[in-house]
Amino acid sequence: MSYPYQIKSLDSYNEAYTKSIESPETYWGEVAENFQWRKKWDKVLEWNFKEPSIKWFQNAKLNITENCIDRHLATKGNQPAIIWEPNDPDEHHRVITYKDLYFKVTQFCHVLKNNGISKGDRVCIYMGMVPELAVAVLACARIGAIHSVIFGGFSAQSIADRLHDAHAEFIITCDGAYRGNKEIPLKSVIDDALIQCNFVKKVIVLTRTRQAVSMIKGRDVWWEDEIKKVETMGSPDFPAAEMDAEDPLFILYTSGSTGKPKGVVHSCAGYMIWTTFTFVNVFQYQPGEVHFCTADIGWITGHSYIVYGPLCSGATSLMFEGIPTWPDAGRFWEIVEKHKANIIYTAPTAIRSLMSFGEEPIQGKDLSSLRLIGTVGEPINEEAWKWYHEHIGKGKCPVIDTWWQTETGACLISNLAGVTPHKASWATLPLPGVQPVLVDEKGIEITEKDEHGFLKGNLCIKAPWPGILRTTYGDHERCRLNYFATYENLYFTGDGAIKDDQGNYRITGRVDDVLNISGHRIGTAEVENAINMHSGVVESAVVGYPHDIKGQGIYAYVIYGGKLDDQNLTRLDINSTVAKVIGAIAKPDKIQFVSGLPKTRSGKIMRRILRKIAEGETQNLGDTSTLLDPLIVDEIVKNRV
Ligand code: WTA
Numbered sequence: 001m002s003y004p005y006q007i008k009s010l011d012s013y014n015e016a017y018t019k020s021i022e023s024p025e026t027y028w029g030e031v032a033e034n035f036q037w038r039k040k041w042d043k044v045l046e047w048n049f050k051e052p053s054i055k056w057f058q059n060a061k062l063n064i065t066e067n068c069i070d071r072h073l074a075t076k077g078n079q080p081a082i083i084w085e086p087n088d089p090d091e092h093h094r095v096i097t098y099k100d101l102y103f104k105v106t107q108f109c110h111v112l113k114n115n116g117i118s119k120g121d122r123v124c125i126y127m128g129m130v131p132e133l134a135v136a137v138l139a140c141a142r143i144g145a146i147h148s149v150i151f152g153g154f155s156a157q158s159i160a161d162r163l164h165d166a167h168a169e170f171i172i173t174c175d176g177a178y179r180g181n182k183e184i185p186l187k188s189v190i191d192d193a194l195i196q197c198n199f200v201k202k203v204i205v206l207t208r209t210r211q212a213v214s215m216i217k218g219r220d221v222w223w224e225d226e227i228k229k230v231e232t233m234g235s236p237d238f239p240a241a242e243m244d245a246e247d248p249l250f251i252l253y254t255s256g257s258t259g260k261p262k263g264v265v266h267s268c269a270g271y272m273i274w275t276t277f278t279f280v281n282v283f284q285y286q287p288g289e290v291h292f293c294t295a296d297i298g299w300i301t302g303h304s305y306i307v308y309g310p311l312c313s314g315a316t317s318l319m320f321e322g323i324p325t326w327p328d329a330g331r332f333w334e335i336v337e338k339h340k341a342n343i344i345y346t347a348p349t350a351i352r353s354l355m356s357f358g359e360e361p362i363q364g365k366d367l368s369s370l371r372l373i374g375t376v377g378e379p380i381n382e383e384a385w386k387w388y389h390e391h392i393g394k395g396k397c398p399v400i401d402t403w404w405q406t407e408t409g410a411c412l413i414s415n416l417a418g419v420t421p422h423k424a425s426w427a428t429l430p431l432p433g434v435q436p437v438l439v440d441e442k443g444i445e446i447t448e449k450d451e452h453g454f455l456k457g458n459l460c461i462k463a464p465w466p467g468i469l470r471t472t473y474g475d476h477e478r479c480r481l482n483y484f485a486t487y488e489n490l491y492f493t494g495d496g497a498i499k500d501d502q503g504n505y506r507i508t509g510r511v512d513d514v515l516n517i518s519g520h521r522i523g524t525a526e527v528e529n530a531i532n533m534h535s536g537v538v539e540s541a542v543v544g545y546p547h548d549i550k551g552q553g554i555y556a557y558v559i560y561g562g563k564l565d566d567q568n569l570t571r572l573d574i575n576s577t578v579a580k581v582i583g584a585i586a587k588p589d590k591i592q593f594v595s596g597l598p599k600t601r602s603g604k605i606m607r608r609i610l611r612k613i614a615e616g617e618t619q620n621l622g623d624t625s626t627l628l629d630p631l632i633v634d635e636i637v638k639n640r641v
Pocket of ligand 1: 401521
């Protein structure tokens with residue numbers, strides 16, 4: 001398989017970029033010719049950001065799984081599609097060829113159908129990182145059901161909220177999941193969620209850990225039993241559903257600055273083109289290479305760069321069940337050596353955590369197969385970038401720093417490995433079709449450089465690329481308000497950035513009330529709501545603060561109404577409430593009990609001040625004269641934790 005749209009030099013990047021902006025319809029029409037369609041489009045692009053209404057490849061018909069699987073069968077049926085490395089290094093790894101994957105996906109399509117699932121249904125997938133997770137995702141896509149994968153770290157309450165929001169009547173899960181030395185009781189969490197969701201009709205349960213589970217008659221079925229029923233059919237061929245280009249492919253929930261997580265909706269055709277185009281270009285994928293993305297499929301990175309992007313490109317995708325530090329901090333490097341991975345793509349938080357173990361875990365590991373190394377999910381500090389480049393890339397591999405979001409489907413700003421230059425802690429240049437612009441609070445484009453010679457502002461994008469979100473599930477107005485209403489005719493990312501003279505971008509972090517904890521997005525409002533559920537809590541305010549490993553930590557200021565005999569015990573109680581309401585990933589790192597919060601006369605919490613205090617600033621807290629009770633600031637500073 002060749003990739004005619006793979007950009008191979010700096011000159012052709014410049015050429016492609018210009019063409020994609022001047023004639024987007026021609027450019028993307030040509031890229032799209034390299035995919036398999038049931039029927040081609042009438043018009044490449046029609047859009048406005050006002051509603052928003054974005055339509056790519058109008059009236060085209062396709063099924064993304066024919067692009068991910070069927071079209072590779074003749075030429076690379078025996079090539080590994082997925083190599084799976086288990087949590088426990090002593091358990092055997094698994095290799096799933098494209099032929100195997102075809103068999104498993106079509107077989108599981110029958111299972112979905114037999115259980116009443118059809119086109120347009122929403123299916124919640126809550127599984128560990130086993131190959132069957134990829135099979136479940138692809139089977140949904142093949143049948144035309146809309147998958148909503150939920151990361152295995154979310155709580156029963158979070159799952160229930162998401163099931164309600166999408167009215168998902170079907171669930172695919174596992175008895176449990178292995179992560180390091182932990183066993184996560186997935187089915188039991190689902191059971192707790194379902195107490196509030198009696199509209200759920202079927203739960204399909206895969207066996208992984210063999211821990212005890214409760215199976216409800218008529219509702220819960222075992223994956224393996226359902227497969228047995230299909231096995232008697234012989235060849236399980238299952239014709240893929242014909243999907244419209246703009247039909248939803250999946251929902252993925254993500255946090256914003258207000259209220260509950262929103263269900264970001266991606267479309268079939270645009271998402272396929274964008275993930276594949278970026279995979280081939282950013283990673284400069286070469287046929288036969290092994291691509292190791294360490295993300296979980298519960299996040300967008302896993303959707304786009306473990307499943308859809310690599311498989312649409314006919315690549316070999318390496319999928320890992322465990323965590324970077326178990327059984328020891330050499331696990332990633334052992335996996336790279338064992339499977340001769342050519343690419344590793346991970347998060348800065350993992351790099352910083354591994355860095356803290358020093359070079360010993362790397363010693364003796366053969367990393368010579370690596371051609372490039374990449375990062376995603378949060379800003380990478382120069383120290384971590386350099387460590388990664390020197391010790392993992394041995395100074396030879398290009399480092400790609402890929403900036404993107406759940407809403408963007410795949411990378412928007414990144415160097416192309418070995419083709420466009422890398423620059424420590426800079427995401428660098430926009431991909432073809434991506435028109436970034438930095439604006440001030442009013443939405444006016446920044447034209448004046450700051451004292452370092454950079455343009456600095458809020459990062460927006462001027463026009464749609466094929467992989468842009470189409471809506472937020474069940475609430476289009478929310479999508480408009482969140483992304484398209486802050487600045488007229490612009491998509492607002494929520495990130496701040498700077499730009500240098502060469503056109504490189506460096507992302508400086510969120511400018512809204514969204515935290516990025518170990519590369520996971522969490523809204524401050526969400527954490528506050530969870531803390532406030534604790535019976536003793538009167539009010540709380542949550543901000544982020546710099547954290548050596550996690551990038552950002554969660555700092556919570558809490559007004560407590562109950563008795564505070566043992567502050568540490570109460571902290572544990574509050575953390576346990578947050579873990580129940582959202583999941584362990586949202587537990588505050590620091591909780592400070594306060595008698596009041598700095599508020600303006602209109603009752604607005606001055607987060608700017610709280611953020612500074614959390615960062616360790618005690619002197620220059622800015623103007624506090626507008627506060628209702630300026631003395632409260634002194635108390636908070638004095639009792640900092
Ligand atoms: C942040 C993950 C700096 C950013 C793919 C964005 C980054 C949010 C980078 C999206 C990067 C992601 N450099 N910051 N290379 N990549 N971010 O939706 O704040 O989980 O808005 O998507 O992560 O997080 P999400």
